[in-house]
Amino acid sequence: MKRWKAISLPAFLLTLVMGLAACGSNDSSSDKEGGSASKGSGSYSLLTGGTGGTYYPLGGQFANLWEEATGDKFTTQTTGASAENMATLQKGEAEVAFSQTDIATYAVEGKEMFKQKIDGIKAIAALYPETVQIVTTEKSGIKSVDDLKGKTVSVGAAGAGVNINAKQILEVHGLTFDDIKPQNLSFEESTDGIQSGAIDAAFITAGTPTGAVEGLSAQNKIKILNIEEDKQKKLIEQYPFYAKDTIKRGTYGIGQDVSTVAVKAMLVATDKLDEDTVYQMTKALFEADKINHAKGEFIKPETALEGLGDIEIHPGAAKYFKEKGIEKS
Known part of the structure; x- marks a missing residue:
């Protein structure tokens, strides 16, 4: 009997380790498209503005909404607002940001304060005037x-x-x-x-x-x-x-x-942020009914595509607006 235990214990441990490895392999297969983290395990940065402005308090509320909706972690960062935010997205140091529609347009076109085009910037929604x-x-x-x-x-x-x-x-x-x-x-x-x-x-x-x-x-x-x-x-x-x-x-x-x-004040994201995540973010933004700020009355899907000009809509946001029958004018 003692001899049986000495032989089977290593075999049992090997079987256990192999089983755990197989579970880990199955988890990795559920990653989101584009190789990003699986649902609920992503960590993203939201660029806002100065603490005395409107972007900062709204950003904190948006981050909470999005964490509830996606299970991912959203961390807000104070910044110098629109122009700085676009440059930070270009460096790959964040995934989501506030901007004004005109500044975002200059960024994607490489005009005014931007000496070259910033690629990979997509619109989520216009927010308020x-x-x-x-x-x-x-x-x-x-x-x-x-x-x-x-x-x-x-x-x-x-x-x-x-x-x-x-x-x-x-x-x-x-x-x-x-x-x-x-x-x-x-x-x-x-x-x-x-x-x-x-x-x-x-x-x-x-x-x-x-x-x-x-x-x-x-x-x-x-x-x-x-x-x-x-x-x-x-x-x-x-x-x-x-x-x-x-x-x-x-x-x-x-x-x-x-x-x-x-x-318009607006939200932009990089095209590295996957479609499902941005869809859930957009849906939560307009349907959670938890924005406690004076500008909240302006944040509605009916006006979310106004003033975006030639900025391309992120596929995840586009999916939401299509479901609602809202088109870019």
């Missing part, structure tokens, strides 16, 4: 974009998104920076400058209400300039990442609605 606000005061006497000619106007930092927005909007009005006295100021510097009388007006691209503009409106009767419908149409035809937008009466104390344009 980043409104182009041309801010001045009632006492300035400026009533239209045409009236900016000869005036001192803040157009944002050189090469920044708002700076390019200003160029494009002036362009459809037959104006250039040579027709104004441009100042490269931050939003806070812009509203301080309007308050002090150092500048006459400012271009500000941000979700409304914008804190700096609210601060200005507390001490001044401000005016937001309309962009007329024909100019909006021309702008959108030429730069399809824009969408029509309205600043509602009462915002900043204004007496009537203002018709303007917006770029």
Whole structure:
């Protein structure tokens, strides 16, 4: 009997190890397409923006939604927002990011601040409007974009998104920076400058209400300039990442609605993120009903393909929108 135990124990252990190895082999066969991790074992990075902006708090909520939906791990990273996010995706250091639609377009086309095209970037969805606000005061006497000619106007930092927005909007009005006295100021510097009388007006691209503009409106009767419908149409035809937008009466104390344009905040992903994962992420984003943020009211599938221009939709997101009967315009 003792001899039987001495012989069979090694044999038993060998059989056990072989059995465990076979189980491991079977698990690996269930990996997602493209060689990525099996469902529930992936780990991904979501690039947001600064802690004082909108991308950061939304990113935390999105990460939680996606972890519940996919079983994967999503880690948020604070960043310098859109342009930095696109460059980080290019380096392969993250899989998902927030961006503005115009910045993402420049990235995939290799224009403006991007000296070469960034390949492999796909859209998941547009989220909410980043409104182009041309801010001045009632006492300035400026009533239209045409009236900016000869005036001192803040157009944002050189090469920044708002700076390019200003160029494009002036362009459809037959104006250039040579027709104004441009100042490269931050939003806070812009509203301080309007308050002090150092500048006459400012271009500000941000979700409304914008804190700096609210601060200005507390001490001044401000005016937001309309962009007329024909100019909006021309702008959108030429730069399809824009969408029509309205600043509602009462915002900043204004007496009537203002018709303007917006770029959209959006989510992008690399094409290395597999179709099923992005499908589950997109579905959770629009159907989980757990977004506790003021911008949540804008995040809906019906408007999720607006302003995306020529950016290709990720196959996983496209699958979701096809199920919902929503098409890119």
